[in-house]
Amino acid sequence: MSLLEVQGLEARYGLLSAVRGINLAIAEGEKVALVGANGAGKTTLLRTIAGVHHVAGGRIVFEGADITHVSAHRRCASGIALVPEGRRLFPAMTVEENLLVAQSAKREGPWHLESVLEAFPQLKPKLKAPAGELSGGQQQATAIGRALMTNPRVLLLDEVSLGLSPVAVHAVYESLGALLKTKTAIVLVEQDLQRTLDVADRIVCMLEGAIVAEGRAHEMSREQVMGHYFGSRTESTAQRATA
């Protein structure tokens, strides 16, 4: 049984349809990568699943319960966490306060302040520093740590490497390594295609708000994904595999 199921999901910005008829099922512990060009609807899809963007149609089912119209904080409390694009930290609050505020979700689990600092050791010396004064890599680590503090069953990661130096990206992914081995399901939106293929179990390609292809990561080549990414290949890998 799927942990998270998205059925015919629609999301709009005014009259503009940003996400169209998305069907997606994510199993416990599965690592799914969403790839697609800018404007493909990846971020909107994650925001809609997390509850901060209005659902225009379709359903979202989590652990068998319909959460389509459940508020974002309740979704977080039930185990869905989003690391938003651009980190969205609370800049005047310290790193420690940014992490502790996520305890509002009140979920039991392995993640608490000590375990997060163990996973992201670069944050230890910055614990009392305002989050707005951190480097990009440290901010991203704080944003991921903050989401982990809610002890999620599904972690939605939106553009974790955006705007970071290669060294910072490496450090963030190194810290994510331990997380990737856990039972937490991850939906990852990432521009770095090679990293995506390395960490994901399944690749889902989006174009103009719809899923155009999906398949197991080890069955898809970089070229195939690039083809779907730019919309030059319309045949689904899954369909091709079936054929």
Place this chain on the structure above:
Amino acid sequence: MIWVNQIIQGILLGGYYALLACGLSFMFGVMGIINIAHGSLAVVAAYMLFVLADQFQVNPFIGLIAVVPIMALVGWVLHRLVLERSARAGELVPILSTFGLAIVLDNSMFTHFGADTRSLAPYIGTLDYDSWTLPGNLIIGKLPLITFAVAVLLLGGLHLLLRRTALGRRIRAATVDPDTAQLVGVNARAVYAAATAIAMVTVAIAGAFQAMRATFDPYIGGQLLIFAFEAVVIGGAGSLWGTLFGGIVLGVAQSIGAQIHPQGFLIAGHAVFLVILVARLYVTRDMRHFFRLFRRRAV
């Protein structure tokens, strides 16, 4: 020594203004809402204490034990029924809706209690006029000193609440970015309702001290709002310790104004407010622009 005495009286009066203003500042800082009914709600609390004192012989300080939670509940309901709904319609709508609420409250109190002025001073013994005389004939009133101490304690308490508690962290997070706060499990609606309840606790205390130190009537809320608003603007909107500073500046200005001319009390306060408002709007902006240019050239 007369001037020193006036400055001391002004500082103590500033404590009262800070007490009056801290709820207004807190609500603006957390939710960006200017509560025009702030003064009227303080008068509501004063009438509650008056009824307890007049009908049931309850000392106003003891009466606060009952009135503070009632006002907190009023705050919660006010947020859920009025502020939350009106805030969804834009920044100006809460101003209009709280203005309407102020009119309803003022006229309801007038209907129920009439136009007579009341005071809680007769119910607090000699505290209203007791004072210490210091060397140099400096006079420190006991009630003004208690008011000032309560203002400092209340502002300190709010500061600690925001900095040291889980609720404070949630309030600060929801203040900065309510969407992201929700993403980490913060119920922004409940946080805002709690913040309004906290603001109403301060309003209840401010209403009590207003009624103890002076008289009140159903229509005095507007005047209280003006003083509170001036203290908030002078001290910097949303800044708690700035509110204390703003209250003291306003109090000292009024006190010195009264010493210069019997009618100078209100005029001096309003004049200082206007000067600081203009300075905030133009001078600081120009100064910031100047320093930005200077820095750019230096680079």
